[in-house]
Amino acid sequence: MVKSTFVPTEALLFFNRADAATIDAFAAQIIPSEEGSPGAREAGVVYYIDRALAGFMRxxxxxxxxxxxxxxxxxxxxxxxxxxxxxxxEQRSLVAGLDARSQSQPEDFAGQFYRVVREHTVQGFFGDPAYGGNRDVVGWKLVGFPGAQWGYSREQMQPGVDARSIPILTIGDLYSRIGANRT
Structure with missing residues (x-):
């Protein structure tokens, strides 16, 4: 199936629409979607990378x-x-080729770029949603990570505890609790 034209759901800060479409499709090949398992596209990885490039990774x-x-x-x-x-x-074939080049030809620029985008894709998939990616905390749900917590109870710190039983909190959740408790 041909990829549909990328339609931004948020303002882009660094990428133009065509660049965002490429990064979105590229990231979707690095962390693909599967039945019942969202990937980089659903996590909004392109927005994490876009914001990072407009800010701390400029x-x-x-x-x-x-x-x-x-x-x-x-x-x-x-x-x-x-x-x-x-x-x-076709996308999968090109990305696999770049992965192979990144390992066999470390000086190859396209292979180096693949490694950078792969790293940023992982960051955007598993980072706090405050930074633009990990929409609906899909990355954290995938691995059973409870997110940003003030701390853990004695029971939660015991070996073998299923962390999926701990409510997932984001940095935004913690900040809203601080604001909600101020008098």
Whole structure:
């Protein structure tokens, strides 16, 4: 199936729509969606990366510009169209090739860019939603992480406790509790 055109659900701070579509599709190949298991796309990883590049990772903007160009050039040279418009199997093939290049040719720029995007995809999937990714705490639910907590009870600290029984809290939840308790 051809990827649909990316439609932003939030304002983009660094990426234009085409760049966001490429990163969204690229991240979706790194952490794909499966039946009953949301992936990078559902977690909003593209928004985490976008916000990070507009803020604390702004020094990586030139790397992303060059990397997006390299991914575009590769997709067009191999398949004749932009990465975000490729079929899933074509995207998967290119990403697998970049993964292999990143391991066998550490000096290869496209392979290096793949490693950077992979790292940022993981950060966006498992980080606190306050940073733009991990929508609906899908990453935390996947691994049974209870999120930001003020602390844990003695019972919760015992070996073998199922952390999925602890209500998931985000940084936003903790801040709202502070504000709600002020008089």
């Amino acid at each position: 020094d990586l903007q030139p790397l992303y510009r060059r990397g997006l160009e390299a991914i575009s050039d590769l997709a067009v040279s191999v398949f004749g169209k932009e990465f975000s418009m490729l079929y899933d199997f």
